[in-house]
Amino acid sequence: MRTLRRYRIFLFTLPAILVIGMFFVYPILLSLRLSFTDFTGVGIASDVGWKNYERIFTRSRYLDAFKVTIFFTVIVVFIQTIIGLFFAALLHRLPAVRNLCRAALFTPAMMSFVIVGYVWQFIYSPFNGGLNAALASIGLDGLQHNWLGDPNTALFAVAFAHIWMFIGYTTAIFLAGYANIPSEIEEASKLEGASNWQRFRHIEVPLLASSFTINITLSTIGTLKTFELPFIMTRGGPDGATRTLSLHIIDSLFGKYKFGFASALSIIMLILVVLVAFLQNRYLRSREENT
Amino acid sequence: MRLRHRISGWLLSAMVLIMVAFILLPVFYMIIMSFKSGAEIAQNPVGLPESLNFDNYRNALSKMNYTRSVLNSVGITLSVTVLVSFIGSLAAYPLARHTNPLARALVLLMALGLSTPNFVTITPIYVIFRDIGLLDTYLGLILAFTALNLPLAVFFYTGFIRGIPIELEEAARLDNCSEFRIFWHVIRPLLGPATATLSLFVMLMVWNDFTYPLLLLTDESKFTVMISVYRFVGNHNLSPSDLFPAAVLGSLPLLVLFLFFQRRIVSGVTAGAVK
Amino acid sequence: MKRFFYQSLPLVCAGALLASAPVAHAVTLEVTAWKGNDSEPAAIPDLIKKFESANPDVSVDFSYISRTDTDIVLPPRVQGDNPPDVMMTDMPLVKVWGDAGLLAPLDKGEWFDRLTPPVQAAINTGDEIHIMPLEVIGMGNFVNMDLLRQVGIETPPITIDALKVACTKLDEAGIKPMLFPGGFSAPLYVIANGLEAAPQESSALGSGEQLFSESEAFIGTLETFSDLADAGCFDPEIQAGVDPWSTALSEFKAGNFAMMAQGAWNIASFSEAENLDFVFAPIPSSKESGVALDLFGIGWSIAAKSDQPDAAKRFVEFFTDNDNLHDMLVAESAYSPFVDGQSGVSQVAAPYDAARDNGGTIMFPFSVLEWPKPLESEIFDSMTGYLLNLDKDPADVLSRWDEIIEDQ
Numbered sequence: 001m002r003t004l005r006r007y008r009i010f011l012f013t014l015p016a017i018l019v020i021g022m023f024f025v026y027p028i029l030l031s032l033r034l035s036f037t038d039f040t041g042v043g044i045a046s047d048v049g050w051k052n053y054e055r056i057f058t059r060s061r062y063l064d065a066f067k068v069t070i071f072f073t074v075i076v077v078f079i080q081t082i083i084g085l086f087f088a089a090l091l092h093r094l095p096a097v098r099n100l101c102r103a104a105l106f107t108p109a110m111m112s113f114v115i116v117g118y119v120w121q122f123i124y125s126p127f128n129g130g131l132n133a134a135l136a137s138i139g140l141d142g143l144q145h146n147w148l149g150d151p152n153t154a155l156f157a158v159a160f161a162h163i164w165m166f167i168g169y170t171t172a173i174f175l176a177g178y179a180n181i182p183s184e185i186e187e188a189s190k191l192e193g194a195s196n197w198q199r200f201r202h203i204e205v206p207l208l209a210s211s212f213t214i215n216i217t218l219s220t221i222g223t224l225k226t227f228e229l230p231f232i233m234t235r236g237g238p239d240g241a242t243r244t245l246s247l248h249i250i251d252s253l254f255g256k257y258k259f260g261f262a263s264a265l266s267i268i269m270l271i272l273v274v275l276v277a278f279l280q281n282r283y284l285r286s287r288e289e290n291t
Numbered sequence: 292m293r294l295r296h297r298i299s300g301w302l303l304s305a306m307v308l309i310m311v312a313f314i315l316l317p318v319f320y321m322i323i324m325s326f327k328s329g330a331e332i333a334q335n336p337v338g339l340p341e342s343l344n345f346d347n348y349r350n351a352l353s354k355m356n357y358t359r360s361v362l363n364s365v366g367i368t369l370s371v372t373v374l375v376s377f378i379g380s381l382a383a384y385p386l387a388r389h390t391n392p393l394a395r396a397l398v399l400l401m402a403l404g405l406s407t408p409n410f411v412t413i414t415p416i417y418v419i420f421r422d423i424g425l426l427d428t429y430l431g432l433i434l435a436f437t438a439l440n441l442p443l444a445v446f447f448y449t450g451f452i453r454g455i456p457i458e459l460e461e462a463a464r465l466d467n468c469s470e471f472r473i474f475w476h477v478i479r480p481l482l483g484p485a486t487a488t489l490s491l492f493v494m495l496m497v498w499n500d501f502t503y504p505l506l507l508l509t510d511e512s513k514f515t516v517m518i519s520v521y522r523f524v525g526n527h528n529l530s531p532s533d534l535f536p537a538a539v540l541g542s543l544p545l546l547v548l549f550l551f552f553q554r555r556i557v558s559g560v561t562a563g564a565v566k
Numbered sequence: 567m568k569r570f571f572y573q574s575l576p577l578v579c580a581g582a583l584l585a586s587a588p589v590a591h592a593v594t595l596e597v598t599a600w601k602g603n604d605s606e607p608a609a610i611p612d613l614i615k616k617f618e619s620a621n622p623d624v625s626v627d628f629s630y631i632s633r634t635d636t637d638i639v640l641p642p643r644v645q646g647d648n649p650p651d652v653m654m655t656d657m658p659l660v661k662v663w664g665d666a667g668l669l670a671p672l673d674k675g676e677w678f679d680r681l682t683p684p685v686q687a688a689i690n691t692g693d694e695i696h697i698m699p700l701e702v703i704g705m706g707n708f709v710n711m712d713l714l715r716q717v718g719i720e721t722p723p724i725t726i727d728a729l730k731v732a733c734t735k736l737d738e739a740g741i742k743p744m745l746f747p748g749g750f751s752a753p754l755y756v757i758a759n760g761l762e763a764a765p766q767e768s769s770a771l772g773s774g775e776q777l778f779s780e781s782e783a784f785i786g787t788l789e790t791f792s793d794l795a796d797a798g799c800f801d802p803e804i805q806a807g808v809d810p811w812s813t814a815l816s817e818f819k820a821g822n823f824a825m826m827a828q829g830a831w832n833i834a835s836f837s838e839a840e841n842l843d844f845v846f847a848p849i850p851s852s853k854e855s856g857v858a859l860d861l862f863g864i865g866w867s868i869a870a871k872s873d874q875p876d877a878a879k880r881f882v883e884f885f886t887d888n889d890n891l892h893d894m895l896v897a898e899s900a901y902s903p904f905v906d907g908q909s910g911v912s913q914v915a916a917p918y919d920a921a922r923d924n925g926g927t928i929m930f931p932f933s934v935l936e937w938p939k940p941l942e943s944e945i946f947d948s949m950t951g952y953l954l955n956l957d958k959d960p961a962d963v964l965s966r967w968d969e970i971i972e973d974q
Binding site: 094225249 | 378381385434437520546
């Protein structure tokens with residue numbers, strides 16, 4: 001009787017289970033089912049067995065998209081974490097401007113991907129874009145470049161816009177981590193005469209371990225899923241240099257009408273994201289416990 | 292010594308302010324450019340406009356269906372917030388108060404929802420919606436956004452309810468209240484701050500999300516702000532005198548809101564991440 | 567108060583989101599197209615007015631949807647219960663939607679017999695026809711004659727040799743000879759020259775019967791890229807990533823480049839530019855005529871689930887009238903799909919006309935379903951990649967095309 005009563009309260013979770021079931025569990029199962037068909041999005045689907053998966057693994061272009069996705073993620077996560085930590089460490093030492101700067105850095109995150117994409121696309125544009133014009137006006141014509149038109153710089157250019165957008169997030173989370181550092185520890189180290197750098201390196205960074213975990217996990221998942229910025233800025237070009245997995249999925253869905261194939265790609269993507277999130281979390285948590 | 296310390300502090304502050312201003316440059320650039328005519332941009336892609344000229348805005352407003360799409364975004368945000376906060380807090384209550392295999396399984400389910408990319412589910416959702424007639428409806432989009440925000444809401448409320456002293460409920464239990472009445476009359480009234488923060492999340496996401504409304508809505512009168520911006524700019528071959536005013540109009544409401552509630556938004560978003 | 571707020575919120579939202587029903591007109595016909603906006607009006611707004619005054623019981627509700635967005639926006643609608651009644655389509659769309667039974671079969675009226683042979687063959691592949699062709703439009707070489715005259719050239723180059731000569735002269739005079747983006751212009755050049763030189767039918771290449779990577783014609787065409795670059799025609803790396811749909815158009819319009827391969831639908835917009843004296847010529851090729859790459863790119867289709875089939879039919883019929891269609895052809899600078907239809911092409915395109923008269927016409931293979939649509943974007947990508955690195959082996963570049971064919 002009592003156990004029944006204890007479980008009866010879980011009826012409260014029923015609506016949530018229904019929603020998650022309808023929008024996550026069932027779609028994933030349906031995706032899995034569709035990924036073995038040649039469904040075009042209109043009409044009827046017929047089974048094709050493992051053909052879609054075989055395509056993905058025998059065509060270099062999907063491997064390239066996989067590489068682009070991973071590389072983009074690595075660039076963004078690494079640089080964003082470093083810059084965010086840098087700003088947080090500075091602002092922590094400057095209470096007078098801390099809140100102002102924290103808010104200012106956060107502003108780009110209030111804009112949407114679509115708008116950030118369009119604005120940066122114009123900034124980067126080759127013939128009269130803001131960046132090239134600015135370089136020319138300070139006499140650095142030699143540095144002018146077709147930023148989004150050159151495969152060597154396109155991915156970095158898109159990544160930079162992404163980092164610009166979320167740097168405020170990273171900084172704010174690190175600052176929250178700083179706020180949790182007990183003030184006695186800080187005072188003690190100051191009395192010991194530790195320099196700023198020593199305090200940063202040996203006290204703050206280890207104590208910020210959980211902020212590192214949160215930042216890296218959040219930005220990794222967010223970046224792996226990225227779609228809007230390359231979609232708006234380059235449509236995956238030039239020659240696939242910025243074509244991430246999610247862009248491939250959209251391309252296959254619309255215009256090519258390959259729903260079955262897109263489903264197979266998205267299953268691969270799900271496995272990738274879950275795997276990365278799981279491994280990363282395990283590694284970061286174990287590091288946290290060791291410090 | 293003290294003085295030197297203070298001066299170096301000022302210098303450092305000034306340096307940081309300059310760096311931050313530099314990061315904000317693109318935002319200012321967007322606003323400055325939105326007042327320039329196409330010809331002016333071609334001649335002078337950087338630098339201030341010759342005059343505060345609102346022609347671009349007039350043109351964009353007349354073609355963008357702006358007011359309607361702002362109302363759509365606001366309506367959808369409110370509906371999603373109501374649904375998410377109700378379903379989410381209801382599910383969070385037992386998870387916060389009990390630990391058993393069932394609760395652990397549910398937490399795993401929510402974690403799956405949290406890490407699933409939109410793209411994995413968009414194809415099947417599109418097909419499901421097509422079959423049950425939810426494509427191009429407000430209801431479909433509201434349900435999809437509710438699902439997207441729900442896992443986070445459940446975690447968020449679970450953490451929050453754990454912070455509520457259990458004694459409050461014990462007293463009600465002695466009066467033989469049903470569990471639902473306890474939740475409704477004891478717990479729910481205390482959730483205000485959590486709901487406020489959560490609604491900020493929902494607002495950010497609904498306002499800025501691009502994928503779902505792009506694929507699920509086709510009727511112009513139902514467009515959210517971002518889709519209006521995307522269609523408007525895309526249909527005019529990215530001409531800068533259309534692009535910049537549309538970008539400003541698309542981000543203005545949130546930027547203004549941010550000016551007023553910046554502290555709450557930053558700490559809310561951070562708290563949500565840290566929990 | 568707070569409680570009242572929570573309880574009333576859903577009601578308020580529902581109220582806010584209920585759109586007011588439109589006032590009923592006699593019959594409202596919904597029409598979508600990727601022409602008819604400010605930059606490519608194609609006379610559609612005027613023709614709709616003309617149609618409405620001839621058919622007072624019908625009011626047309628027109629919306630512009632770009633070609634790219636068409637793939638995203640329309641499939642759910644044609645499969646749902648509220649499709650647009652009449653939609654602008656092209657053959658790739660007709661193939662997918664028509665095969666799935668989403669388009670209404672059209673009667674082969676007298677207009678069908680008037681179609682030019684290549685267009686008639688293109689739409690008449692299955693048991694039924696689902697599209698009423700509107701135009702055939704040229705894709706050729708825009709040439710800025712002012713810049714050419716500055717180096718003493720009086721006629722647009724229509725052979726590869728003449729092109730190289732022009733490039734060298736322009737380059738020496740400090741004028742940028744060609745805009746050659748990998749995203750459109752370079753592919754047009756390759757498709758035109760490859761098909762001109764290939765002994766096979768273009769459908770043999772599209773079906774995989776003949777591999778691109780083993781086609782001497784296409785390999786040879788790719789090899790000419792290096793010759794053109796050596797002749798100073800373009801700096802391939804700078805050209806590769808230029809956006810052919812925005813940056814390239816405004817650059818040519820501003821008179822910054824002497825030549826650019828693009829579609830005749832830009833003639834109207836280029837004619838607006840002051841001091842731009844240009845002609846529309848065929849794509850330079852190895853033959854004397856040059857290649858006139860004709861695109862059958864647009865037509866009207868009626869949705870199978872349209873609830874106004876009669877009004878929709880009348881709307882489509884309206885465009886089969888040569889006089890009505892002529893307005894559109896003039897605005898577009900296009901040719902009529904009908905044998906007895908007058909072309910809307912202006913004097914600017916005289917060199918292109920000449921190429922058509924001299925047997926230089928090639929139908930753009932995607933627009934008549936000889937090549938599968940997914941190959942198009944792969945060609946754009948691979949040409950961009952090839953321009954960025956001309957040392958690549960052309961056969962390797964072309965094997966990417968074969969992969970796509972194989973994937974169909």
